[in-house]
Amino acid sequence: MSEAICWDLVPSVSPQGARVWIPDCVQVWRAAEITRDYEEGDAVLHLCLEDGSMLAYPIESQLPPLCNPECLSGKDDLVALSYLHEPAVLHSLRVRFLEANAIYTYCGIILVAINPYKPLPIYEEEVIYAYSGREMGDMDPHVFALAEEAYKQMVRFGKNQSLIISGESGAGKTASAKYAMRYFTAVGGCLGDSSMEEKVLASSPVMEAFGNAKTTRNDNSSRFGKYIEIGFSQARVTGATIKTYLLEKSRVTFQARAERNYHIFYQLCASAALSELQGLGLRGAETFHYTCQGRCTAGTDDAADLDSTRHAFSLLGVPEADQLELFSVLAAILHLGDIAIRGRDRHGDGCFVESADEALGQFCTLLGIEEAQVTRWLCHRKLVTTGETYLKPLSRQQALDSRDALAKHMYGQVFKWMVSRVNRALRSPEGHHTSIGILDIYGFEMFEFNSFEQFCINYANEKLQQLFNLHVFKLEQEEYVTEEIPWVFVDFCDNQPCIELIEGRLGILDLLNEECKMPQGSDGSWAQKLYQTHLGSSHFQKPKRPMDAFIVCHFAGKVEYQCSGFVEKNRDTIPEELVGLLRASKQSALLAELFLEDGDGAVSLQSRRSSGPRLPGRPSRRSLPSSQRSKKSISSQFRASLNRLMEMLGSTTPHYVRCIKPNDGKLPFVFDSRRVVEQLRACGVLETIRISAAGYPSRWTYQEFFDRYRALVSREELVGADVKQSCSLALGRLLQDPSKYQCGKSKVFFRAGQVAYLEELRYRRLRAACTLLQRHLRGWLARRRFGRVRAAVLCLQRHARGLLARRLAAMLRRSRAAVVLQKTVRMVLARRSYLRTRRAAVTIQAFARGMFARRLYQQMVRHQKAVVIQAAVRGWLARSRYARLRGAVLYLQCCYRRARARRELRRLRAEARSVEHYKQLHKGMEIKVMQLQCRLDEQAQEKQWLAEQLSALNTAHAEEVQRLRAEMQGLREDAARDAQVQQLQERLAELERHSAESRLAQEVEELRQRLAEVEAMKLHLGEERDALIQRTLEQSQDLEEQHQRAARESRGLQQELEEERARYQSLVKEYARLEQGYENLRDEVAFHRQSTFRRSPSSESFLGSESSYLSSMSTAPSRDGSDQQAEGPEERWQPVPEAPQPAGEPLPNGGAGQDPLEQAYLLLLGQLNAVTEELARTREELRRSKASAEHEEKKPLDFLKRRNIVGMLGLGRSPEKAADDDLKHAYDAVQVANKLLASQLQEEKQQHEEEVEGLHLDIRSLKQLSQQQAALIQDLQRHQGQEGLQHHVVRLKEENWELAQKLEKQERTTMKLQKQLRAYAKQIQDFTVKRETTGLGQEPAASQAVPSPPGLSQAMLAWRMEDEGRIIKAIITDYRPQSSPGVLPELPAFLLFLCLRHADHCRDEPRARSLLDAAINAIKRVMKKHSDDFEVVALWLANTCQLLNCLRQYGRDESCSQGNTARQSAHRLQHLDLQSAGRSLGALAVQLYQQLIRTAEKRLKPMIVSAMLESETIQGLASSCPPGLHRPSAPVAHTLPELLQQLGSFHQVLGRHGLAPAVGHQVLHQLLFLVSGTTLNYLLLRKDACSWSRGIQLRYNISQLEQWLRAQGLQHSGAREMLEPLVQAAQLLQVKKATEEDAGAICSLCTVLSPQQVVKILRAYTPAAGLEERVSPGFISTVERRLQEQQQEGGPSQLLVDTSHLFPVNLPFVASPVHLDELRIPDTIDLAFLVRL
Secondary structure, X not given: OOHHHHHOOOOOOOOOOOEEEEEEOOOEEEEEEEOOOOOOOOOEEEEEEOOOOEEEEEOOOOOOOEOOOHHHXXXXXXXXXOOOOHHHHHHHHHHHHHHOOOOEEEXXXXXXXXXXXXXXXOOOHHHHHHHOOOOOOOOOOOHHHHHHHHHHHHHHHOOOEEEEEEEOOOOOHHHHHHHHHXXXXXXXXXXXXXXXXXXXXXXXXXXXXXXXXXXXXXXXXXXXXXEEEEEEEOOEEEEEEEEEEOOOHHHHOOOOOOOOOEHHHHHHHHOOOOHHHHHHOOOXXXXXXXXXXXXXXXXXXXXXXXXXXXXXXXXXXXXXXXXXXXXXXXXXXXXHHOOOOEEOOOOOOOEEOOOOOHHHHHHHHHHOOOHHHHHHHHXXXXXXXXXXXXXXXXXXHHHHHHHHHHHHHHHHHHHHHHHHHHHHHHOOOOOOOEEEEEEEOOOOOOOOOOOHHHHHHHHXXXXXXXXXXXXXHHHHHHHHXXXXXXXXXXXXOOOHHHHHHHHOOOOHHHHHHHHHHOOOOOHHHHHHHHHHHHOOOOOEEOOOOXXXXXXXXXXOEEEEEEOOOHHHHHHOOOOHHHHHHHHOOOOOHHHHHHOOOHHHOOOOOOOOOOOOOOOOOOOOOOOOOHHHOOOOOHHHHHHHHHHHHHHHHHOOEEEEEEEEOOOOOOOOOOOOHHHHHHHHHHHOHHHHHHHHHHOOOEEEEHHHHHHHOHHHOOOOOOOOOOHHHHHHHHHHHHOOOHHHEEEOOOEEEEOOOHHHHHHHHHHHHHHHHHHHHHHHHXXXXXXXXXXXXXHHHHHHHHHHHHHHHHHHHHHHHHHHHHHXXXXXXXXXXXXHHHHHHHHHHHHHHHHHHHHHHHHHHHHHHHHHHHHHHHHHHHHHHHHHHHHHHHHHHHHHHHHHHHHHHHHHHHHHHHHHOOHHHHXXXXXXXXXXXXXXXXXXXXXXXXXHHHHHHHXXXXXXXXXXXXXXXXXXXXXXXXXXXXXXXHHHHHHHHHHHHOOHHHHHHHHHHHHHHHHHHHHHHHHHHHHHHHHXXXXXXXXXXXXXXXXXXXXXXXXXXXXXXXXXXXXHHHHHHHHHHHHHHHHHHHHHXXXXXXXXXXXXXXXXXXXXXXXXXXXXHHHHHHHHHHHHHHHOOOOOOOOOOXXXXXXXXXXXXXXXXXXXXXXXXXXXHHHHHHHHHHHHHHHHHHHHHHHHHOOOOOOOOHHHHHHOHHHHHOOOOOHHHOOHHHHHHHHHHHHHHHHHHHHHHHHHHHHHHHHHHHHHHHHHHHHHHHHHHHHHHHHHHHHOOOHHHHHHHHHHHHHHHHHHHHHHHHHHHHHHHHHHHHHHHHHHHHHHHHHHHHHHOOOOHHHOOOOOOOOOOOOOEEOOHHHHHHHHHHHHHOOOHHHOOOOOOOHHHHHHHHHHHHHXXXXXHHHHHHHHHHHHHHHHHHHHHOOOOHHHHHHHHHHHHHHHHHHHHOOOOOOOOOOOOHHHHOOOOOOOOOHHHHHHHHHHHHHHHHHHHHHHHHHHHHHHHHHHHHOOOOOOOHHHOOOOOOOOOOOOOOOHHHHHHHXXXXXXXXXXXXXXXXXXXXXXXXXXXXXXXXXXXXXXXXHHHOOHHHHHHHHHHHHHHHHHHHHOOOOOOOOHHHHHHHHXXXXXXXXXXXXXXXXXXXXXXXXXOOHHHHHHHHHHOOOOOOOOOOOOHHHHHHHHHHHHHHOOOOOOOOOOOOOXXXXXXXXXXXXXXXOHHHOOOOOOOOOOOOEEO
């Protein structure tokens, strides 16, 4: 670019203040500002540097280049800069790399990639799919964007593409190639072979292990060039082919300081301890000659890398045996380097190898060759003449060179074999239609010592640069032709002369090959030939000092090559005798394959593709010398392969990636300007800029130009809506020279510097407009301020006058008030004195009158008490006398009666001797005994009653005595009190005589004492308060810790529940995937069967039934497995056995995963309940039998026959022989058994009551704790009124409330356990009854439908097993809800449940199970057919959930049936337990939910970005966008109303099909997460989207979404939280970003966004030109540091949102209010074959 073009505008734009670039020895280029106007002819330019120093810059040949405007700083495309030159490119790269941390930048068709030396989160799978389908300018620069462009052009135009990746060692070429391969395999997928993607990616670790090594510049440097051709067919990856170029074989035998050999050698040495590698003789890498020369230790795990390499080999189809043989060859190379060769004499005429050399023996053992032969040909060479053959001994150095040559040749053949095996694994048998090639080749190299390898590398770069120049020039010309701009041919630097110098006739390579053919050819003679032939060329020079060297002027600079080693390296001499020994080895087939002769058909891997496995060749009989064989030199082979590569690249559309190494120290985000400039010059970036700058580098669409420079367009130039004509008129006026711009069809093209000039004019116009606005605004502000001051003065005067008047009135009021106060005070004092005297007199009178009244009262009380005492004493004396008289009378009566009794006894004894009397007496003995017993009991009761009366009398007497004594004591105290009163009266008289002063002094002293006591009490209370506060704080801390612990446990349990639910749903998803794969395989098998023979109708039906059977068989086990994994060890769905089970066997409903003790307890409890009930029924039957025996004596045992009790009790005799004694004995036996079982039941009941009592004790302890806390709170409230304690009281109340909640929860748990216990007992009872009824014998199986009692509705559909297919077809397969308007949306679920009720009524569990399996399979088939229909998926999701809820509502779970009505309770399932069926339906519901989300995402994804970010719902914000942004010219595909309409349609469909609101909320929650995540990802990947105007637009769109949620009544559904990251991102774009306070505000604002996301948005923020400043790097660092400090452990750390994440779905139970007997079945559903009961 001519600098004169840039400076033509300097006089018109006032060069004073302009910024220029000047050369600098450290920073290469340095910015400076012009401080004095420049005039034509001035010798110096007065500048001010950035540090403030002044500089007089001498002007020699040309002026310094101008700086670009600030608005163009950091552009993502360097071609868009106004001034295109080296300092501008370097500055833009530095700004993007250091300030924005952007490593990718466009430079026309080149993608410049700077190695950050730090892992960045920009290569995840989410980023891949974010760039997929996008145009190249829509997203930030990225290698994925370039790969997408190549992939898109290949698909659109069907033309092969290529990615050319070049750069220095350590610049990141290999990483860029791997990322590009990963993108193609991820986006293109794989066709026909699901493992092809893994194979393509597995080729990278294998190639790196054998072809990469550690160098001083790179730890993983590729020491070869490779071209990876990925084949595509129908836009899908079908295979790949790898071609390699110029492997650095010299590294096998020599490594420089701090470098290593190839990785594979170190991997083998690190894994020497493996059993399969024990026989290779491996040891540490530092002990082998070929791996210890660099003396370098790598920071990688070589053993783990070998595992990766072997795994990659396995993926590529290399067997384990071949791998071990390959490792044997590699170990042999290491041992070959350790063979010691010694000289025979000092002159070095001969050499030898000791026969005991361990390395030699190991080498020969591994390869299966003879040691003597190896020793012979290592030390000798065979010379073949015309008639004779000679053996020439070699010197020690020649033998060492021969050994190293053999090692290099062996490794080269191993590398070729490895590449061929990789190609064989990646080859596609059907071929490919198109391909994309990835060329990872070395960049231009220029070292202090440059040899043959550097010459070949630079030669390849010359060829690639020529192709690049032609391609850039072609694209530039096509752009001008498309826009119909007159194009004048621009001459650019063509490097064809340099290429002719290298490869032309008698060029450098020709002379080198000719020298290699000479027997005595040497590097010196070749150098002399070069001097003689090419000294006249402008691209060839001879250095002054080194004699054997030459200089080639390449496009990137002059490179000096040392001729030493050129001839030998080009010859690539191989010891044919040693190779022949290896070829003749019979130990390994791999050796024969590696060392095939040329005559056996082996060709170079660079010139052919492997077409199949090669057979081992036969060794030749005679080894000819190399001079007699047609072997090509290395340069010839390289030139041929390079020409083929150029032809291949010429037939493709190239895309260029230039990798830049920012520094040599491998430091993260450190920019060395000198190193970067050297690479920019070498990689062709500046050449691209030079070609672009020669034409029209700045290009704007008419709409962009009009929006940006609307301020420069005059009113006359606005011609209607024709933007193009308006822009043409404005440009003709602004840029008067037509050669400085061109108007194309859709764009305006500018010469270099014109955009800066237009920016200066725009800045002037805006500045003038601002000045005008400021002038008018300041005048208006001054006038407004004067008006305010005048109004303020008037207001002050008015208020001051009022103040003075008010002061005077106040003074008068105060004088009047003083008089009134004096009068009132004097009156008050006089009245107070009078009242004090009056109160004293009244008090004295009151005390005197009270004393007299108390005396009189006490006298009356004493008199009354004396009377009472006398009455009591007299009564006691009378009672004592009566008691004595009564005792004497009783004693006399007893004596008299005793005498009469003795007489009667003697008489009775005499009568007792008589037998007749005894018999007569015996008759009524039993009655008399009973009578006597009754009389005895009556006497005992009477005696007890008399004793109680006596004790009561004694107690009353004692109380009376005690009361009398108390009264006597009171009388004595009254007498003493009278004496005390007399003394007090005397003392009062004495006290009245004392003076008032002594009384006052005493009162003062008492007051002081009381004050001291009060102070002490206050101190004591203060101490108690502090102790109480401390105790309260400790208790509150303990309670808070308990609360936090409980909260953590709750959160942990909730998280575990969510993880378990997510794991379960992922298993369901995996099961669905496997089931889909099974369906595909089954379809394929059916297709093959159909193609083999034509089926008859019978065979078709047979195959159909077989397929359905296979489907059911495949789904049932997998479903059970998934259920078992997801739900835990629960019971499987097992059919109830028809025969009764023994008592010792487990119950059918018993859980297989329960505790054994619990199972035993439940079993015993069930047996006990059953036996107890059986005994109760037996007792009742016995009672009834006794009653009926009186009426029907002929049939006393019929009831026993009905209940089979005869056999139980041993009453098998005939009714005639049964007697009452037998019944009595049987009854006693049953009673004994009943007592035994009752005792067992009592023990179990007691144990259960003890457990319940323990729970009640815990509850009471919690209640006591709660009461103690309440008492403590009351004490705190009573004793303290401070605000701090109130806070603690509130906290204690909250903790108390939480403890009460826990208490209630435990009570509910107890009640739940009791209910479960009762439910288990009821289930056991039902099972016992069922067993009895089964034992009695049921009706035949053919007639299982038992009619219900008349008058009750059974609410079921009667069906048969053969009707199953018709039911499924009518209810599921052919069901159309549109054909039956007005019916319930969940009608299919209710109909299926009615059929299940009939199976339950018939106790036919296999039939119910078969129906459910068929329904599940039918729903899956419908979903497979209508997988993209959102309405169909929603319909069957709702029906599946409804059927699941019916199984819960009408099942045996009491918690789910509590809200049932009486009619609904009558319809509950009685016999079947369908819990496992519920789990299967739950898994199906999860699959349907996931399918529903995927279907909705397919519709929403294309709409999100255009609706949320690209549509301009707020008009006028487009003009405020920064200049030069990539805005799409086409109209927006989707708008925000369309997105809201789509969401509304989803919500309506879910509601129309009756889906539970909770599930609908989860669907909306997931969809809004997708909207938020996709929008945020696009915002993070687009630099032009991060601006203030875009933040305003985004916030408005989010508010529209929130308003839609409120309109739909979904504001409390939790979906609003999904938009929070987007809200914070929009706010982040709008807030101020300058000071420390702003950084703190941003950190407090962005609580949901991760630190990486916040920093990315700040770095990508594009300020409005002239209105905002760029966000400084220091501010970004401050925000990043603060965010990392406040980020909690485990917080979000990802950059992009994983939009493919599915939240675990929760399917809640919702009881249906529908009554099953009221269901209306429409006629459109073909169910006439069913009978409704």
